[in-house]
Amino acid sequence: MISYIALSPSVPVAYLATASLAFYILLNIPQQLRNLCFPIFLVPAWRAFATAGCLTWPSSLSGVWGLAVLIWIAHIIGLLYIDKLPVQSKIRKQWDIKATYKLLFDVRHFDTNRTTSPSGAVSVSRTASLVFVASRLLRLVVYWQLTVHLFTPLIPMIFGPLEPWEFDQYAQTYLRRLPIFETPEPVTARETWIRAVFTFRWIWLNFVDVDAAHTFFSIIFVGVLRLDSPEEWPAMFGSPLESYSLRRYWGRFWHRLVYRPYVGLAKVVAGKLHVRSMGPRVEKTFLVFLIFFNSGLAHAIVSLHSGNLAEDVDDIAFYCMNFAVIAAEGVIQNLASPIRKFLPSWLCKIIGFVWVFTFWFWAAPKWAYHEVHEELLNEVERRNRIQGLRLFTGMLGGEQFR
Template identity: 35%
Template sequence: MNVLWALFACVWIQHAAAVRYFDQLRVPQTASPWLAIYKIWNDPQRRMSTGLPPRYKRSISSPSRISFTFHRLAKIILCWALQLFIIGPLVPLYFNFTAQDFAPSRKVFLRRLLPLHNNHHPITLREIQIRLFLSIYWIWIAYLMLDLCNALLSIIFSVILRLDTPDEWQPLFGSPLQACSIRRFWTKFWHRLTVSCCASSGTKVTRRLIGMTPGCRSEKIFVAFWTFLLSGLCHVIADWQAGEPCHPHDDLLFFVANFMASALELLVVRRLERVKGYRADHDKDIWSVLLKTTNRVVGYVWVLGFFFWITPKWQYPKLYAVLTQVQGY
């Protein structure tokens, strides 16, 4: 939880800097000043309306708020029951983790498949299972914690205090079915808490310091890189402030690698679109359905494979440090 609150602090500081210095947002003259200020300063995703005072807003019926509360609470209870009573107890029983499972030599996988590296430990089924598990588990834990905070705050501010409407508190995460590529994982499924503020500071760098043309392709690429880079720095600062094992190189590597994977996907997609256009002229219906299904299946495998490779490089050093201390190695 200490890391979570440290991350929230990093997000809000970036948001405050964007509001005050980069975007220099102003309170709308038609809005209730105190309500508009509250919404501007506490909405890093820029989803809320700074709009009209409460008396001019469309009234939200009690049943609507009750339904909103019920669905949010039901989701929290279901997810946390799954974690506390099924996943949490079963994982230690099945894996019985030791520090050696996350030793520095375990970070390497692909190179150990090559015959030139016979001095490395052999790859075991247990190691593959642990890698697969952690490739998904970090996503699940982040979803669980952030969605819990979002749900509780949405109930407080839209149902109890009624400063917001339920519509202004959308879920942080999208559907995991949309994550059929690394780029879609971060843009369609993952939360967007830092995107707006990172884009604000990123465009200042491209336009004030570098002199790029606003909206050009180079600027979009740089802003995407800037967003991933700042996300990595936020995780480094959060770990450091919370007193957790801090490995700046590994955090930055994880987020920069995700940017590089997203950029690579764009290049591949453009190549495939040319082939798709050619084929569509000859057999549009069958080819389109087959290609779409194949692309999604290959995409899911690619995303899982990428996280299977990169997640241990990011998480193993932290887990190794914690378990070494706990188990007394």
């Protein structure tokens, strides 16, 4: 008999498959029926999110899965109820399974401007497929080795034993504790270096969580199932060399997975509030704000579902803060444009990189230090229990041989 634990990772996948089947049905029925039958998609889709806790390895997988499912739900809602795709078109016949599949997971809308039918068979040479799979497997191995042997133990490896108080709520603040403010507990050199290394480590781990999942599924769909071509799985992230402003960090380097699903929902809200009448600049700013707000809301829902009740407001505040800083950054760049004309481009980029790192140096611990603090507290509690157990068993042993 197979235990539930052995089957548990398949539970969210089964719910996702059921929701995908529901999408296939909804896509091929008239719009009026779609509105009535929407629960047949929403219920299993939400259960695919709610059962993310069944995915226990690696430890970050449940969070990545939960966020991906929420983005996917927004993508499907956009196709069915915002774009209102017809039951058939010039490039898709009704009840066309392959064409529906191409729409199903095309969250970044790569197939929007396809000139050929997406229902055609994927023609990929065996050599190209093998090269693609081999390169992606190598990437996963590199990610695994760097994460396990370098970035995960990086801070204790450099700074030695760590104490929980070094990551508590007081340690999350930095600027207010600089010596120039005559604070009772000013920041130390050790604390500054820990914060700097933590910032690099935090960016890396968040990058790897998303890109490793994307790489793994590209291997499955291109190399194993052979449903897609390598061109349909382009890089999730851009070059980090493009992130010499916070706006470019989010727009050029970080993944754009949320943009198309969230901008569709944002346009609906903007339309209801008649934001367009305020001018194109106001409308664009409002849409960007809602994209960041929706990102924070999705992270808050994941945090709330995982039991981290204190993090949900912080998640929303974090993304709204990024929007506010990007808006301020744009104003400052416009004011400084006369000066930038006299500076070489490489110097402007270096200043930009320093600014972006400084922002994350300040912001990342505010969002992530509490996780490290809880882990260290749990580790201290575990050590104390082990020491108490050893003491207790030692006392029993001593009494036994009196």
